Amino acid sequence: MNTDRTLALVRAVYDEVHLALWAALTAFLLYFAVFVAPKLPELRAAAEGARLEQIAAQNEAYCVKWNMGPGTSMHSDCLSDLRQLRTDIENQLADEAAF
Numbered sequence: 001m002n003t004d005r006t007l008a009l010v011r012a013v014y015d016e017v018h019l020a021l022w023a024a025l026t027a028f029l030l031y032f033a034v035f036v037a038p039k040l041p042e043l044r045a046a047a048e049g050a051r052l053e054q055i056a057a058q059n060e061a062y063c064v065k066w067n068m069g070p071g072t073s074m075h076s077d078c079l080s081d082l083r084q085l086r087t088d089i090e091n092q093l094a095d096e097a098a099f
Helices: 002-065 075-098
Strands: none
Touching: 002 075
16 A cells, blocks of 8 residues: 555654754764863853953943042942942842742
């Protein structure tokens, strides 16, 4: 019968595609484990460094905006207060996320 051949062909194609997908997944996992995963800590450190630089620039800009830029007596106090404010807010958000 013609339907038996069609069904056999569909099953064969399905099996080949299924095998190819598993092979692709295995290849991706090997690639990830060998090339990507070892670099994750250094990528995270670079992202954290960029984040800290961005925060420092924002703090500096804020202090300059309020006339407490470099060379003024209040500059270090402004930066210290902003660092403390950010730390408090991050801790508060972390506490709220715990619930």
